[in-house]
Amino acid sequence: MNLPFDVSRLKASAAAMKDSIAKGAEELKQQGFDKKVHDFWYGKPHGERRLGDLYAGKTGLYKHREWRGVKDTMYYFYMIWLYNYITMVMDLMKYGGLVNFAKGVWRYRWVGQTYLPVLHWFDRGLEGLRGPALAASAWHYRGMVNSTIKQFQRMFEADTRLHGGEKNEAYWHTIAHNETVWGGVFYPWSDKFANVALEMIPYFVTCHVNSHTVLNYIDAVQSIGLPGDPCPMCQAEAGIFVQDDVPDYAPFAIICNEACDASVATSNLQDWFFDKPIYALPMPMLFDDPLVKKHCMAEIRQMWKFIEDQTGVPFNYEQLVKKLKLQNELQEFEWEKWDVAANTESYPINGVAQALYRIYQSQYGDNDIWHFCDKKVRKIMEKAVERKTKTFPNTRHRVIAWSCAPLYYSNWCTWAYNCWGLNVIINMDSLMFNMTIRTDNLENTVEDMAQYHMWAPMRRMAVGGMKHMFELWEYMEKFNCDMVAMYDQLQCKGVQGLHGLFEDEFRDRDIKAFWIPHALPDSRTVSRAEIRRLINDYMTTVMHEEPLDPSLLEFDDSMTW
Amino acid sequence: MKDLKHLIFFEDLLQEANNDLVKQGKADGKRAIGYTCFFMPEVLLDLPGCFSVRLRAPRCTSPDIATYYMSARTCHYARSLLERALEGGYNFLDAQMATETCTATCRFQEHLQQKHLDTVKDMRIIENDDFFVEFSDVPFKKDAISIDHYAEQLRFHVLQPLHEHFGIDISDEALREAIEQQNEVSRLIREIGDYRKLDNPTITGYEFHVIQLVSLVCPKYLILPYLRETAEELKTREPDLKKEFRCKVVLSGSENDDPDFTKLIESCGARVVADRYCYGSQETRQIIEIREGEDPLRAVARHYLEQSICPRFMDQHEMRARKKRLADLCKEYHADGLIVASNKFCEYWSYERVIDTVIMQRDFGIPVCSIEKEYINAASGQLRTRFQAFIESVEIKHIQKGAQS
């Protein structure tokens, strides 16, 4: 029988499982009983974990998942693994149903190939965590999963391709937009319409969960003649259209210039294949200039008129205010989190959870799940602060991560903590939206909304003058960091254009900084192993430090999701 | 054809940014104002008391220090400019009027900026105590609010700083004077360029490219006499009896200030009859019209937004309309084909080139040669092969068309 999978691999995996059981029994014999009981109950101490030994081959799968002690393992099993599997199914049923989901999986590569192994994304991000850090970080993941399901289910519900070409109610009540158009600009219609970004789910989130998927789209756009050097994020965003893998879920779209020249240019290809009314809502470049803000306000107003024109539904200021107030609550809690992160050792959110949740939440805008998760996180965080729990007890360096992160290896910071004690406290993407929005009158509201819109992801520190990029020093001090992880997106012209100045400044200021070269979603340009090697080299040759977990120094995860 | 009288002089002017006419302009007590992008209207920098210089870095093949600062993965043009600046090649500049219209040139201009910030060191690249850099925001759309915004930007970030720093007269009368001067340059360049529409053009693409470039990099009042004389000379210039080319092409694409690139195309058997690229004449040399009741600054702002077919524009209507404008250009200049060339690492044109390659052929029936090039073209052998193959294919199409009719 011709099976679509390799049986020998399954057998090898079963053998590895057997080996690991045998190894455990052998260890039990060799070590003292008391120590074994202690490790069983509390989990092994950091230096003895050897997390690298858990990986099976190049796959990144686990021979067995980590034993974190009884309490944390059971927490992981029930409150993370089982809870999330169950809530994922419930979310699917709640937002559009299982039939829609099945149709979507069958039709679209990005959902089928990506979202099924979502629990592995949790595993990779939460490796080695204990106690409040494990719990709070996992709640962040839960928020992102819910929001993602909500969006792709809306896409499938409205998608004419999955419904025999029919344009149903959901179709007429969905607004499509580029992923960096802040969801807040659609609040005035949020009681009647859903807004779903064209690329957030098919592209951005997939890269984190399963980095293999996006490669199809990058290859697709290059196959029509695009050179390989433009930003690979934009390539992928265009490639989804080239591969005809974007659901037809909305009658019009709002586009923007996202972060860069390539994003502007991508709009050309997207317009061609989307072939529906499109309104451009660009973010002006020089956002410090009050005149620029004035222009941006006018453009937002024009865009609202376009939506009124397309939908026939008038602008609703009360609804806008209601949603903005809710969003402001999220921002206020984020400030509280930053305060704890900056001034205590009890901040319970790890680098990857902080980065992904914050960029997702601040870009998407208000959503019930963010409030739900923030409430859970607040409880954990307040308890940790009250008890002065050291949430990352083996921190050797407090790291600030700057510029754009590798999407295929956003969990590098989890590895860096486990291997070297590098604790990523905060990152640039988290700090981009640093404001609440006034709701006292329309003029003030639009003014603040324009500011928020201009501070779009990857732009707030990247355009509008190089001084913004060098806000790094200010935040480094504010968050009490002693080291910089400098992302080096090889195809980002904006960051590449400042490479030498950063080198000079690091040297002149005697700042410990290591570079992380990458190509955003494209794991083929700089592999995860190469990123680890560069950090290892820095930590040994410059910092002269020993790894906390030597098993994590070198391992092959080339086939990992 | 008989050689143009001033061609060698013009070619010499293109050998360095600080050329003889720029030196003369400075000696006349005028301020030299640098810029890189079409969206910094040169007419505003040519007000009485100053003159515009569109920056180039001729013969810069190895921008080593700039590559340290901007890495090897950014546009070669921007890096070459920075290299030339670091070498001291732009020390004659009194100001740089900058735009954030493409990332790489923006970063180049930010390196020139005297920052006076705690956050990053001041490199003091331009050794001129008067020197300053001022950025203007350029909108991505052409609607009325964008024109108003652009006009406001130009007032606050170009005119006012010029007045404050150098006492330049920025009155409406001065603006009208500058517009008139620029319009004369444009009329002459268009007149010269129109000879390319002839069945057997009396000017080569290379010659025109050189003439267009000198009009961008020299003080207008100093180059004008030479342009007038050249226009006069062309009125009686006789073409070669036998055509020296096998087909006519329009050259479109990203930044191109290298006349040798045009020469390379023509040496393969094509005649470049129209130039739609940054530094080309199609957009820069249109007549600025001041409408009734319109103030001259708004007229300038409207003109520069409306004339441009840069891929930076994002209005849906505009994204599509520019394909038609390119097709019309091919028709107007009786071109047999289109060469779309984008500089390596130019993101705008990487995409635009892909779309043009498909749409111009499929929907307008215009043969397209799509290439990627460097700022200074070291790989001329490969390009030559591409151009020769393209020209042959256009010729074959001609023959087949002839046989059918």
Next chain:
Amino acid sequence: MKKLLCKGLGKLLKIFLLANIALFVVFFFDLDGKLMFYVVEPFLKKHYDNMERKDTMKSPYDIDKFPKYEYDE
């Protein structure tokens, strides 16, 4: 009746415990991951690779299809 109830509850408890153990085994030995990696993903990949897709390069590109979207201030 009480005995029957106890028996029923005992059975339920047993099923609950067995289900917990089975799920824990799946969790601990990453059997969900292995199933996805070795079975589900290759199967779906094959499906997507063999799917018939529209040739998007043939999509129309009507120059005048959409108007200028400009509104009075």
